Amino acid sequence: xxxxxxxxxxxxxxxxxxxxxxxxxxxxxxxxxxxxxxxxxxxxxxxxxxxxxxxxxxxxxxxxxxxxxxxxxxxxxxxxxxxxxxxxxxxxxxxxxxxxxxxxxxxxxxxxxxxxxxxxxxxxxxxxxxxxxxxxxxxxxxxxxxxxxxxxxxxxxxxxxxxxxxxxxxxxxxxxxxxxxxxxxxxxxxxxxxxxxxxxxxxxxxxxxxxxxxxxxxxxxxxxxxxxxxxxxxxxxxxxxxxxxxxxxxxxxxxxxxxxxxxxxxxxxxxxxxx
Numbered sequence: 457x458x459x460x461x462x463x464x465x466x467x468x469x470x471x472x473x474x475x476x477x478x479x480x481x482x483x484x485x486x487x488x489x490x491x492x493x494x495x496x497x498x499x500x501x502x503x504x505x506x507x508x509x510x511x512x513x514x515x516x517x518x519x520x521x522x523x524x525x526x527x528x529x530x531x532x533x534x535x536x537x538x539x540x541x542x543x544x545x546x547x548x549x550x551x552x553x554x555x556x557x558x559x560x561x562x563x564x565x566x567x568x569x570x571x572x573x574x575x576x577x578x579x580x581x582x583x584x585x586x587x588x589x590x591x592x593x594x595x596x597x598x599x600x601x602x603x604x605x606x607x608x609x610x611x612x613x614x615x616x617x618x619x620x621x622x623x624x625x626x627x628x629x630x631x632x633x634x635x636x637x638x639x640x641x642x643x644x645x646x647x648x649x650x651x652x653x654x655x656x657x658x659x660x661x662x663x664x665x666x667x668x669x670x671x672x673x674x675x676x677x678x679x680x681x682x683x684x685x686x687x688x689x690x691x692x693x694x695x696x697x698x699x700x701x702x703x704x705x706x707x708x709x710x711x712x713x714x715x716x717x718x719x720x721x722x723x724x725x726x727x728x729x730x731x
Contacts, residue, residue, distance in 0.1 A: 485539035492532040500525045514583075516576045519601060568602040571618030575599060585630040586694065590616055593629075629694065634667060636691050637701045641708060642683035644718040649676065652686060655711045656704075660690050663707075665700050667691040683720035 500521055507517040576599060581587050585596045587606075594606035594614055604621055606614040629635060643652055653674045660672040670691055677687035688708070692700040712719055 481539060481541060485536055488539055489532065489536045492528075492535070496525065496528045496532065499528065519573075519576065565602060567619035568617045571620075571622035572599070572601045572604075574622045575604065575618055580626050581628050581631070585628055587629065588627040589621055590624055592616075629697075634691055634693055635697045636689055637697065637704065639688040639690075639701070639704060640677060641686045641688060641712075642680075642720045643686065643712070644720045645684060647684070647717045649684060649686075651715060652712070652717050655715060655717070656686070656688055656708055659707045659711060660688075660704065663690075663700065663703060665692055665696040665703070667693070 503524055504517060504521045507520065512520075575581075581596050581599075583596055583598060587594070587596060592606065592608070592614060594608045596604065597607045597613070598605040601618075603615045603617055606616060608614060641652070641656070643649075656674045657672065660666045660674075661668070666672055667690075672688075672690040674686060674688050676684060678685040688704060690700055690704060709719065
């Protein structure tokens with residue numbers, strides 16, 4: 457097959473003309489892309505600095521920064537291909553269809569995502585707080601977009617999906633700063649109530665880890681068939697709560713032994729014998 461040299465020359469000339477005619481669009485599109493990428497980087501850094509300066513949560517700052525970054529990148533990409541002369545309406549329709557399909561297939565993940573947003577915005581807890589949720593008591597290590605990372609007292613790592621976490625009951629033991637220990641001592645009816653109360657109060661008032669505002673309280677909680685129940689209510693900071701709880705139990709037991717006050721063990725009632 458022989459090619460006509462004139463045909464090849466005409467085709468080459470037409471191709472060069474088209475390239476020259478299209479080159480302004482191509483150059484301007486790539487200029488927009490380069491300048492846009494630089495501007496997005498500057499805007500993202502600026503917004504992150506503003507959020508950090510205004511003391512936004514670290515997780516919220518990172519999340520909003522990422523959303524802004526990818527949103528601007530998508531906008532820049534659509535502008536770039538539009539400048540090249542490519543029709544964007546079909547492209548946007550394809551993106552919408554893909555988004556719908558992904559959304560339907562990731563309903564559980566979207567629920568966790570929404571739960572993470574609620575936790576980040578309404579702040580029922582933050583990193584370092586001791587919480588009780590979903591039957592677990594643990595310290596919050598990290599609030600992620602889809603899950604919350606917890607560290608238990610025995611140093612186990614637990615991940616709870618944000619969807620069920622945000623929809624459940626959450627007890628935050630760290631939010632108020634101080635905690636009250638609720639203890640109960642059962643003493644025999646032969647014991648002196650006033651003496652027992654004075655011993656407990658003296659121990660609490662001389663414990664530097666027990667707060668005096670509000671003051672610790674001791675009172676008769678209940679009179680059962682077998683014992684007198686004394687409620688003991690010392691207050692402590694979150695850091696000292698555990699030691700105050702255990703120290704109170706040990707010191708009261710030792711003091712009761714020295715004073716001759718009998719701690720009444722739990723007595724299980726026996727059913728009457730059938731005749």
